[in-house]
Amino acid sequence: MSAEFNWFPGHMNKTLKNIEEKIPVVDLVIEILDARAPYSSRNLTFSKILKNKPILYVLSKADIADPNITKEWVEFYEKKNNTVMVLDDKQKNIVKPLIDLINKATKEKQEKDKAKGMVNSLINVLVIGIPNVGKSTFINRLIKNKSVKAGNKPGLTRGIQLIHLSQFISLLDTPGVLPAKLENETVATNICAINSIKEDVYPKERVAGKLMQYLFNHYEGLIENHYKISPRLQRPIQITDTFIIFEMIAKVRKWYMNDDLLDYDRVIDAFMRDIIANEFNKVSFERILEVVPEEMEKASKIKNEKAIEDISDLW
Template identity: 50%
Template sequence: MNDEKSSFNWFPGHMNKSIKEIEQKISIVDLVMEIVDARAPFSTQNPLLRKILNTRPRLIILTKFDLSDKDITNQWTEYFKSIGNTTYIVKDKQADIYSDILKLINEMTKESQLKQKKRGIEKPQLNVLVVGIPNVGKSTVISKLSKGKTLKIGNKPGVTRGMQRIVMTNSITLIDTPGILPAKFENETVACNCAATNSIRLDVIPKERMATKLMRYIYNSYPSLIENTYKINKHVLRPIDYDDTFTIFEEIAKRNKFTILDEIADVERAIELFIQDIIKNNLGNISFEKPIEIKEISKQTIQEKDLESAIVSDLTVEW
């Protein structure tokens, strides 16, 4: 992944201080549960929270495993393990995760529970902070862990904006946070991956740039997938570059009879088709990034001023 300097502004419905609120709450938190999309686990983490969350044990829950490249997702679990995080994969939306997560919470908070018992607290009380950017499946996970208890989750913008406390057991409280995004993306790869997983609106990034970047990645990573999906005969040697993607989009346009004046291939229409196929998961089980590719991205730093301009997304589409 290249360390692009492009900046993509996010157009929020409103601004708030949720990051600061999380920072204030972290002192009472025993465990952080971070929900990420298995197709882009690094890009769908909130970079603004990395420094704050590193002060507590972290359980990373990978959702949408059923949509991802399984081999690459397994590489991600090994990566997170190598940096000291515990992971859990939600196999599919119907999976019963309650018992597994409960066991992990108790295992990961043994030290905290022991400290409370030494202070004379017979039945330790645990606070688990749940974080995740929009549409990674956070609401689905919380619904499963709340065992059907009343939860303010809906399809109206802003329903889950405020922090909420949800009882998981008599001794475990989940602190649900809004789906918070940085006000802008300094890295084009992260922005494209977030758009591909439907965590940000498509109008944040120029469609042509998003499509060419994703086409390069998918075409180079999954031999024959694009050719078989779009039934194109022209073979472009891998690895492809930026210019090659337009050749591919021209072939997709011709195959679908997308033309404009004088039988010129309507590349723009082909790009739109490709983007919609990504959003609708029509390309099958794919992932948008690998652990080996994050070194350059992880060098990026979040400025203190960006903490002041964190925004809460108004996206509500759920897995």
């Protein structure tokens, strides 16, 4: 699958331009990431244009992600000195914890302002994220809290909202934008899994195969129990093996095109629908060592060094 299929609608360019115009007044960026794919749901185009701004990552949908993997991602981002907030409880009031984290992440600016004699300086926060990561839900949770006000500001584009989180903190919400180029096939697959790309623009069979391979290899029993099948496949499976699984599901469901031809497309559609509807609750689609290039490189170096050591042991 090429990671360059055409999913980038024109209006996203306009939003990107709008975001660029706001950069000079931005003190902090909040990037909403889907906890099930925190690496793939970043927008690298944003990272480039906002590279000098402090960043606070909000990991949304952690209530439906694999908690152990989310913990690893939080540690990973915190180790890089990023502030992280995890949304793992839909009911919790997040206003106070968010204000505390914003203050922590903008401490340097606040101290600089204080040194210049400015007390209680204003903090402008830009909220960004790719489509469907839960930006509106996050903003609405803040607005629902009585002390938070949503306001209009002349000159703001339609779809961009200004929210007064406190007397001193304003959040500028922006529409979801995807990067114009996706890093690789894994990233493309994972953003399909979190439903940030419309189903009709990606190669569904290939994406479904990759996701089936991933879930089968990482979550023993999950696919077997969900579809009531018992494939005799040894883990880890290859993408070509997923054909056997999809066929078994079609057989169990008695989905045939005619007497002996299985309805493969129907199974693929059903599987993708199950992923998007979150039928496999508490799964994540990526781990650090599977997607972050620097970490993968580090790990492979360690492995190679170990291999050299092992050989030298023999001699």
